[in-house]
Amino acid sequence: MDTDRRLDQAMQLFWRKGYFATSVKDLAASAGLNRAAIYADFGSKKKLFEALLGRYRAQITAQRLAPLQVEDAGLAQIEQFFRQFRNLGARGENRLGCLMCLTSAEVSPHVPSVARIVTSYLDELGRLFRRALINARERGEIRPRTDAARMANYLTGAVLGLMALVRSPAPRAAITHYLDGVLSLLHNLQPT
């Protein structure tokens, strides 16, 4: 395995098992990263994990956030962002949700350096929603009195909720119904 592939495997392992349940031994067995390499290249399991959160953001969240990254994103792009998750967990697809959301609950209350990484991700998500809502408001896609900052905070929480639901043992249908709820809230922002 080359380094890139080893790091991808390590990222997948943390995503599947979480930070605390993934041991240095697991990383050696599943990702071919032995203890000596982890300490020589990263300094600690924590530092490796932090590097992999950066990798996760570049590889996974960047792709998921793509609809919102467009400069003139509006209501349609917010809807498109949520709609892409409609099949998450379906047909044997993974139900791992989001490593960043899992880490938010699992690690960030205990490890300040990890909390900063999660904060930076949640800030980005909020900023993208806010920009799209402001664009939508300027173009009359949503009511002129919509509070973009508040709604952006709701939507950020809605992403955490969605990813928690995907990772939970709740039935598949719950994910669709949850998304329908979020989409109906967006729909209700439209001028009547």
Add this chain to the structure above:
Amino acid sequence: MDTDRRLDQAMQLFWRKGYFATSVKDLAASAGLNRAAIYADFGSKKKLFEALLGRYRAQITAQRLAPLQVEDAGLAQIEQFFRQFRNLGARGENRLGCLMCLTSAEVSPHVPSVARIVTSYLDELGRLFRRALINARERGEIRPRTDAARMANYLTGAVLGLMALVRSPAPRAAITHYLDGVLSLLHNLQPT
């Protein structure tokens, strides 16, 4: 410390640190439950944790679910249920969220017996929301065409999202804005 107090301490420890990061050593140090007692009384750390999830449900979630437990609960009780969390995380109050929600993401993908406990909790939550929505619909508090089962699934996901947000490093205001979003969705169910 008597047994009840020791078990409460152990529950708090799991709630704060999560299942995997809590070692048998931590349980001895913080809760006065030594290894021999854990194995003699429960059989394993996992079995102790499962017993404490039962304790959490009896002590913590039962209290939080109280507004919905009323036989004739309706729209007002669903709102009351969400409103009680308005101050969660405020004024130095704990930002631990919900042990059951944390466990859903952290443990249930890996441990089937824990997944069953989480499923039973999510089912109860969904059932209570559904009953209150059906009552609300019968009494004309919400539109007659409201799909109670779908909306109950949305609200169950909204609880997971709320608790994820409370435990996240997101600013306090995000929790209030998130709750406002959920409450406005409920408001939009009312007949026009």
